[in-house]
Amino acid sequence: MPDPTSPADAGPMTLGARLVGAFRRWLQALRPAPMRVDAGERLRVVAGAIAGVLVTAVLMELLSRHAPGVPRLVAPLGASAVLVFGVPASPLAQPWAVVVGNTASALVGIACVHLFGGVPELAAAIAVGGAIGLMFLLRCLHPPGGAAALLMVLSGAHDWHVALDTVLPNSALLVAAGMLYNGVTGRRYPHPQVAAPAAAPARGGPAGEATAFSGADLETVLAHYNQVLDIPRDDLQAIVDEAGLLAARRRMTTLRCADVMSREVKTVEWGTPLQEAWSLLREHHIKALPVVDRARRVVGIVTLADFLRGASLDLHADWATRLRQLIRPTPSTHSDKAEVVGQIMSRQVRVASADRPLADLVPLFAATGHHHIPIVGDEARLVGILTQSDLVAALARVDRL
Numbered sequence: 001m002p003d004p005t006s007p008a009d010a011g012p013m014t015l016g017a018r019l020v021g022a023f024r025r026w027l028q029a030l031r032p033a034p035m036r037v038d039a040g041e042r043l044r045v046v047a048g049a050i051a052g053v054l055v056t057a058v059l060m061e062l063l064s065r066h067a068p069g070v071p072r073l074v075a076p077l078g079a080s081a082v083l084v085f086g087v088p089a090s091p092l093a094q095p096w097a098v099v100v101g102n103t104a105s106a107l108v109g110i111a112c113v114h115l116f117g118g119v120p121e122l123a124a125a126i127a128v129g130g131a132i133g134l135m136f137l138l139r140c141l142h143p144p145g146g147a148a149a150l151l152m153v154l155s156g157a158h159d160w161h162v163a164l165d166t167v168l169p170n171s172a173l174l175v176a177a178g179m180l181y182n183g184v185t186g187r188r189y190p191h192p193q194v195a196a197p198a199a200a201p202a203r204g205g206p207a208g209e210a211t212a213f214s215g216a217d218l219e220t221v222l223a224h225y226n227q228v229l230d231i232p233r234d235d236l237q238a239i240v241d242e243a244g245l246l247a248a249r250r251r252m253t254t255l256r257c258a259d260v261m262s263r264e265v266k267t268v269e270w271g272t273p274l275q276e277a278w279s280l281l282r283e284h285h286i287k288a289l290p291v292v293d294r295a296r297r298v299v300g301i302v303t304l305a306d307f308l309r310g311a312s313l314d315l316h317a318d319w320a321t322r323l324r325q326l327i328r329p330t331p332s333t334h335s336d337k338a339e340v341v342g343q344i345m346s347r348q349v350r351v352a353s354a355d356r357p358l359a360d361l362v363p364l365f366a367a368t369g370h371h372h373i374p375i376v377g378d379e380a381r382l383v384g385i386l387t388q389s390d391l392v393a394a395l396a397r398v399d400r401l
Contacts, residue, residue, distance in 0.1 A: 044185050048085030052177040053077065059173050060166075075151055076102060077170050079144035084178035088189040089235055092142055095175045095190050097135075101142025102171040105131035106163035109152025117156070124153045192234065257361065258354035260394040261375045261384035267292050270299065270342035274310075275327045277302055277341050288372040288385075291345050296381040298374050300345035310344040351376050354383055358394060365391055 035042075053073070060072045080102065083093035091097065109127040116123035131149035135141045148167055151157075182189035219233075231239075268277045268289045277289055281304065291300035311326040330339060338344045351374045352361060364370045365388055377383040 044187075045086045048178070048181045048185070049081040051181055052081050052085060052174050055177045056170055056173040060169060063169075072166070074106075074148065074167055074170055076144035076147040076167075077174060079147060080142070080171065080174055083143070084174060084189070085181065088178065088182045088187045089191040090231065091193050093189075094193060095179075097140045097142040098144075098175050099168065099171040100138055100140040101135050101145035102148045103163055103168045104134050104138060104140065105142075105145035105149040106152050106167040107160070108134055109149035110157050110160055110163060112149070113153055113156060113158055120153065124150055127153045253357055253359050255358040255394060256354065257352055257356050257358055257375050257386055258377075258384070260358060260390050261354070261386045262390055263384045265290060265374075265382060265385045267296075267382065268302065268341050269293070270340065270345075272341045273329060274307075274339060274341065274344070275329060278307065278327045281307075289341075290349075290374045290382055290385060291341055292382055295379075298349060298351055298376065298380070298382055300342070300347045301349040301372075301374065302341050302345040303372075306344045306346060310338050349374065351380075352386065353377070358391070361386065362391070 056077065057073055080098050083090060084098060087093055108131045112123040112127040112130065116126060127149040128146045131145050135145055178189055266280050266284055266286060266289055268291055270291060280289060288301055288303040290298050291302055293299055307326065311322040326337065350370065354375050354377045361373060364373065372385055372387045374382055375384040375386055
């Protein structure tokens with residue numbers, strides 16, 4: 001009796017599981033994406049479509065002459081209304097696309113009735129395909145245009161005036177209503193569709209920040225993508241800019257002090273002579289030395305400002321002499337001046353843990369005048385120091401990612 005756990009039996013089960021998984025993924029791909037608009041925007045679109053079609057119908061009744069048997073409104077106008085009022089920023093919804101796309105497509109449909117009217121199926125297919133090709137050529141791609149071409153074939157329209165006296169004014173009136181309604185309700189229409197110049201720099205975000213790519217980069221990517229996008233380039237770049245800024249802020253929150261701190265820290269102890277501490281500052285071109293005990297716990301910090309304060313330079317003009325007097329060791333056993341670091345250091349020192357988010361320390365550097373913050377690890381022992389230079393370098397790396 002074969003072992004049910006043998007590879008020979010496991011193979012078909014694995015294949016079946018893969019097929020089920022692939023089928024589930026296919027079903028998932030058919031699910032519609034969630035609508036990222038609120039109830040107010042949905043109501044705006046519905047009301048706009050009602051108003052636009054109603055205004056068009058009334059004005060067509062009053063102003064237009066129609067060929068016999070052709071209705072005052074053509075069915076593709078409903079699809080155009082969805083675009084004009086629902087996605088007014090779309091390249092497919094712009095005035096040129098609506099008016100020229102619908103009218104040119106209707107003319108193609110009428111031409112196919114004349115040429116292939118004896119074979120309606122062929123006329124319908126060539127009308128739709130020809131309308132799409134012409135709309136590409138005229139840069140007026142408009143999905144309802146395909147319906148306009150098909151409508152001409154299905155209705156057997158032979159009169160060219162159907163396109164010029166019905167489809168054209170229908171489209172123009174709907175566009176005029178869209179301009180008025182979208183403008184009143186706070187939507188830009190028409191929406192400029194001009195591509196960004198090749199050398200144009202990337203636009204900044206809401207805070208004036210700049211993204212790491214240019215408008216020319218976006219144009220290159222779109223050319224490589226080689227598909228029709230139902231979004232204007234300026235909106236696409238604005239969306240990508242904003243997403244880039246959010247990603248940079250998110251990366252900033254994931255950075256920890258340990259990721260960017262300086263680990264090679266020069267330290268001194270309470271009893272370190274001032275001359276030795278001063279030499280460390282000058283030799284390594286640093287502005288602060290953490291003061292630690294024998295367990296490397298931070299007990300203070302000594303900075304250039306502490307040396308200046310210890311020498312009372314604000315009270316004496318001969319600052320070089322005063323500073324030399326401060327750091328020079330006193331040869332006698334008794335002294336009336338500071339001799340070691342512990343006598344001039346700042347005891348109130350702010351420290352941060354190594355796993356603390358870097359973003360938490362930005363306000364300290366920006367608003368409280370801190371230039372260096374000791375970083376501590378387990379048992380509060382010193383493991384590094386974070387300086388303004390470290391912070392700026394980290395921000396620059398985040399911006400480049």
